[in-house]
Amino acid sequence: MSVLVIMEHGASGWNRMSFETLAAGQQIARELGVPCEAAVAAAPPDELADKQLAKAWLVEHPLLEKYTPDAYVLAFRQLIDKTKPTLVLLPHTYQVRDFAPRLATALSRVLVSDVVGHRIEGGQLVCVRQLFQGKINADIRFASAAPNLASMQAGAFRADKVEAGTAPVEKFTPQIEAAQIRTKPLDVFRESARGVDLNSAEVIVAVGRGIKEADNLPVVEQLAQALGAEMAASRPICDSGWMPMERQVGSSGQTVAPKMYVAVGISGAIQHLVGMKGSKTIVAINKDAEAPIFEVADYGIVGDLFQVVPALVEEIKKAKG
Amino acid sequence: MKIVVAIKQVPARDSLLRVNGNGTWIQDSDLNYEINEPDAYALEEGLQLKEKHGGEVVVLCAGPDRAAQTIREALAKGADRALHIEEDDLSAADPLALAKLMAKALESEKPDLILTGLQSDDYGYGQTGVILAELMGLPSATIIMSVEVNGSSIKVKRELENGWFQHVEIPLPALLTMQSGSSKLRYATLMGIKKAKSKEIKRLTPGDLGGIAAQSVKLERIYLPERTKKSQVFDGGSPKEAAAQLVEKLKFEARVL
Numbered sequence: 001m002s003v004l005v006i007m008e009h010g011a012s013g014w015n016r017m018s019f020e021t022l023a024a025g026q027q028i029a030r031e032l033g034v035p036c037e038a039a040v041a042a043a044p045p046d047e048l049a050d051k052q053l054a055k056a057w058l059v060e061h062p063l064l065e066k067y068t069p070d071a072y073v074l075a076f077r078q079l080i081d082k083t084k085p086t087l088v089l090l091p092h093t094y095q096v097r098d099f100a101p102r103l104a105t106a107l108s109r110v111l112v113s114d115v116v117g118h119r120i121e122g123g124q125l126v127c128v129r130q131l132f133q134g135k136i137n138a139d140i141r142f143a144s145a146a147p148n149l150a151s152m153q154a155g156a157f158r159a160d161k162v163e164a165g166t167a168p169v170e171k172f173t174p175q176i177e178a179a180q181i182r183t184k185p186l187d188v189f190r191e192s193a194r195g196v197d198l199n200s201a202e203v204i205v206a207v208g209r210g211i212k213e214a215d216n217l218p219v220v221e222q223l224a225q226a227l228g229a230e231m232a233a234s235r236p237i238c239d240s241g242w243m244p245m246e247r248q249v250g251s252s253g254q255t256v257a258p259k260m261y262v263a264v265g266i267s268g269a270i271q272h273l274v275g276m277k278g279s280k281t282i283v284a285i286n287k288d289a290e291a292p293i294f295e296v297a298d299y300g301i302v303g304d305l306f307q308v309v310p311a312l313v314e315e316i317k318k319a320k321g
Numbered sequence: 322m323k324i325v326v327a328i329k330q331v332p333a334r335d336s337l338l339r340v341n342g343n344g345t346w347i348q349d350s351d352l353n354y355e356i357n358e359p360d361a362y363a364l365e366e367g368l369q370l371k372e373k374h375g376g377e378v379v380v381l382c383a384g385p386d387r388a389a390q391t392i393r394e395a396l397a398k399g400a401d402r403a404l405h406i407e408e409d410d411l412s413a414a415d416p417l418a419l420a421k422l423m424a425k426a427l428e429s430e431k432p433d434l435i436l437t438g439l440q441s442d443d444y445g446y447g448q449t450g451v452i453l454a455e456l457m458g459l460p461s462a463t464i465i466m467s468v469e470v471n472g473s474s475i476k477v478k479r480e481l482e483n484g485w486f487q488h489v490e491i492p493l494p495a496l497l498t499m500q501s502g503s504s505k506l507r508y509a510t511l512m513g514i515k516k517a518k519s520k521e522i523k524r525l526t527p528g529d530l531g532g533i534a535a536q537s538v539k540l541e542r543i544y545l546p547e548r549t550k551k552s553q554v555f556d557g558g559s560p561k562e563a564a565a566q567l568v569e570k571l572k573f574e575a576r577v578l
Contacts, residue, residue: 015482069461094482097439098463101451113446126541131448131515132443135338136347137546144537182460186488188481202578209334227578239502243333245484252480260577281357281575283567284552288337290545299570301563302556311564319568319578 002054003029003036004085004147006076008093009043010067011188017091019159021152024118025089026052026163031120034086038167039079041072045169052165057083063176069099070181075174077106082172085147089123092151104149112140112150114270125150133269134292154251154274196246201230203260206249206276208234210265210286210305214242220264223309226316229262234272250275265305268293285309322472325427326367326400327437327450328360330384330391334442344542346412356391357439363499365506366468368399371381372494374470376433377401381426385409385417386449389522396517397509403522404430406530414527416444420452425530427457434475435496439464447498461496462489464469466503 005025007018022038031034034121035054041064048056059079072137080088080103090096092114104111112256116137117128127140127150142148198204211217224231233243235250249256250272261279266272268291276282277296284297285308294300301308331354332338341348356364357497367378380395382388383406392403404426411419427435435454440447454461466478466486480500483489491497509517517528553570555563572578 009411038485073455094464094480097447098451098461101448102455102461104448105420105452105455108417108537110415110452111448112538113448129445130546131445131543132332132338133548134444136340136543138543139541141541142537143535143539154442182492183462184490186490188474188485188487191486200538235502253483253484254485260571260575281571281577283571289554290338291554292546294554295546297552297554298575299566299567300454300552300554300556301560302554303560303563308564311560312567315561315564315568316578321573 001034002083002085003032003034003087003089004080004083006040006088006090007038007040008091008095009040010095015091015093015095016118016159017093017152017154019162020043020154020157021089022051023090023159023161024157027157027161028089028118028125032086032123032125037083037085039076039172041075048118049169050164051167052163053167056167056169057170057172058169059174061174061176063178063181066185068181068185069102069181070183071176072099073102073106074176074180076103078174079172080107080147088147088149090149090151092153096151097179101153102151107147107149109144109147109149114153115150115230116153116156130270133193133267134273135267135290151271156278160164191245196230198230198247198254198256201256201258202233203227203229203262204249204256204258204264204279205229205264206232206234206266207237207243207264208266208272209236211237214240216306217242218256218308219306222313223262223264225318227260227262227311232250232256234266263293263297264309266293268295285312322370322374322434323378323379323430323432324367325379325381325430325432325435326360326395327381327392327435328364328395328424329357329382329438329440329441330354331357331443336529337564340545341545342365344544346543354387354391356394357438357441359440359499359501361438361506362397362501362503363436364395364428365399365436365504368507369504370434370468370470371399376550379404379419379430379432381413381423382406383408383422392522393517394509394566396520397513398507399513402520405522405524406527407524408527413536414533415536415538416446416448416452417537420449420456421534422527422530423449423453424456426525431494433493435459435494437496437498439498439500449472450498457496459496460491461498462491463498464500465497466500468497500545551578
């Protein structure tokens with residue numbers, strides 16, 4: 001009976017979402033009245049020793065040094081068989097999306113992915129996750145015996161809530177044979193040097209699907225000009241080639257936190273929100289009053305952007321004199 | 322090369338969604354449906370691979386009768402034939418139960434490559450493909466941008482976070498989940514639409530495939546998210562009035578102008 005948090009550590013260090021999930025694990029373990037343990041593969045020892053945990057597992061094997069889904073499934077399945085947790089929590093990272101569904105299947109379970117909230121009802125965990133790109137929430141309950149598995153979305157819990165303390169650190173060496181690993185990881189690379197650093201922009205105007213066509217972009221560019229802002233975009237706009245990839249904000253693009261972020265025609269899928277919700281003031285313009293972007297917006301206008309944006313440009317020019 | 326592309330029919334992206342009376346699902350009777358967007362890119366990749374390397378593209382789709390429309394569109398774009406797991410109500414199937422039906426349907430197909438989108442626009446579990454790979458004993462890679470076939474293996478470009486990518490080499494047969502935007506989507510030609518009418522859609526029921534397995538996870542209730550942040554929304558009056566109100570707030574309250 002425990003909560004096991006599987007954390008992520010790679011070539012560039014800890015994935016920051018790991019500590020949000022650790023905070024979630026500590027909190028949920030307390031609410032369920034069970035101990036919390038954490039595990040990480042191929043990480044430097046002792047980095048978890050100062051956290052409040054019943055145990056910190058360092059999962060070590062030469063075949064875990066470069067991530068492969070096959071090795072990770074084998075390793076964590078063996079750890080779960082050994083430690084018999086009630087609940088296994090993982091950060092909802094790209095790597096977790098790659099191996100955790102396989103891990104759950106190997107255990108004849110279903111991972112509840114992309115969890116944004118939770119509550120305990122009758123001693124049982126109810127997970128809240130998003131449907132339809134964040135437009136609808138759903139309560140999900142586990143219907144099978146332990147171990148149950150869930151992955152936590154970025155921002156659902158706060159990394160600064162991780163409780164400090166002490167953790168006995170133990171090494172765990174799984175049985176893995178090279179022949180069991182079918183995929184071969186090759187080079188990790190970036191497409192091109194970034195010409196634009198959106199991080200240094202004080203004001204960003206970002207455009208999404210609502211713009212409908214590339215030819216309509218000047219409507220939003222005028223707003224950026226009036227505000228002295230850098231232009232950015234949500235993923236579909238960059239995918240369509242209407243704006244360069246280097247201006248993409250979101251989980252696969254840049255993470256920004258300017259003084260003001262104006263989202264125009266962006267509905268606010270979670271993948272976009274994680275890249276901009278740290279902005280100081282967020283303004284949203286969208287035709288759908290239920291769009292999730294209004295969840296994070298300080299100010300919003302519900303309406304047709306093709307009417308609202310030109311009106312806004314005029315008002316800003318007046319206000320700036 | 323035999324390529325299976327698993328696709329799903331979902332409510333159109335711009336649908337205004339309403340929760341049904343008992344909170345079990347959305348009101349779906351008056352919605353328009355379309356192919357799940359990442360699945361459209363999986364189909365495109367499959368068709369391009371077939372054009373380069375020859376072979377066959379088989380579409381696999383689980384859904385009610387109306388999903389046949391989306392299947393026809395895939396056939397019109399160039400897929401050769403289809404398997405339709407037909408069931409009006411798949412709400413009792415969790416991702417594992419669904420993948421089990423799909424694995425059973427593919428048992429006799431022995432594909433070299435299975436492609437699907439990285440996640441669906443409706444449930445968004447992002448897991449069905451990966452689970453299917455585990456059930457079928459195939460290696461997998463997720464969030465793939467491009468595929469290069471080198472004889473009995475493939476080299477794929479996998480998207481990582483923060484603008485990073487990785488190449489991965491995988492022996493065939495294998496399963497990949499495709500990212501949106503990896504290539505330009507084709508339209509069906511008139512000739513393609515005409516040809517699609519005579520292409521085979523094999524209909525299977527969950528009963529033919531061993532039935533729907535008991536749920537491991539249960540969707541209890543759906544609802545509109547509560548606003549946790551108090552946003553000031555200007556939605557009355559003319560665009561000009563709304564713009565003026567917003568600018569006043571930005572200037573005097575947020576002090577960002």
